[in-house]
Amino acid sequence: MKLGPIIASVAIGAALVGAGTAFVKNLTPYITFSEAQKTNGTVQVMGGLEKSSVKMASGNLAFTLVEKKTGTRLPVVFGHTKPANFEMAIEITAIGHWDGSVFQADNLLVKCPSKYQGTETKSYGTK
């Protein structure tokens, strides 16, 4: 057996695994709540919506997001129109910045439900 090709393939393999891992790590735009609280610029966070926390305060929508893995809670304030399906949201992506006490969201994105189920009766025009 020649040593050269073996060393070369091991090196190529290691490089591929390294590049792949780095790629997968950087594939997500969402950062953790603790990271978001340390960053000044605009960031994206994602978490479960705590339904009981949703309220309107002086024209702003205020609610709490809960991080899935750590259970960390993040208070969020949103000054624009509430997204249409906000009440039904399970998970929310908030784009904005941490102002020291609360996460000021510029935009909210609502995750897709994972179930596709038809409504019992079609109710067009009643919304």
Add this chain to the structure above:
Amino acid sequence: MTPVAKGALFVFTAGCLSYIFLKVPAAQGFANPDLARLVTMHLPCAYVALVAAVIAAWHGIAYLRKRDLSSDIKSYVGAKIAFLYCFLTTITGSMFAKVQWGSYWNWDPRQTAVAVLLLVYAAYFTLRASIEDPERRAALSAVYVLFASILTPMLGYVIPTFFIDQSLHPKFAKFDLSYRMAIYPMAIALTWHLVWMFRLSVRAEKVNQAIAELELTSEGGMA
């Protein structure tokens, strides 16, 4: 395809579309329940992209084993169709994202992954365009297309599903019967279209190459 087969394909596709537009119920819990039907196009497009990638890889391997240039043409046409359906998956997905998430493009893991995949295919076409010698072009393209074909399910499904925790996409979506009855036949209809498109494109590509050869020889004759 024979005229009868074409007619059957037309009727089958029309049936699928009629079912989607007339019978599939709006899905509960979506921002716009009516537009959740987009998923019945989005998923079959992704599936057909994978089928086309497998076809491209299959003929790429065939070229490397037998060195027959017609395999190269088939592999090339497979890659073109894979690119087309990756693109259609991206477009239908982006439309759905605007309706459901509130943004056409948010660099969600799957969106980033599919953007990379589209670039991988774009590089394949650039590679082909940059090599003059047909045999060298065929050999290099065949090796590259294997790489692109492996990346297609990896970037489109495996990595975003099993290696990424957070995404605006659901990990494993569940469909009730009315949705399954739209998605599976639509996948069959699009696969049928794929077969038709594949055969037609292979013929067209062969004619193109024959014309190019004729032009070359006639130029040689005049010189």
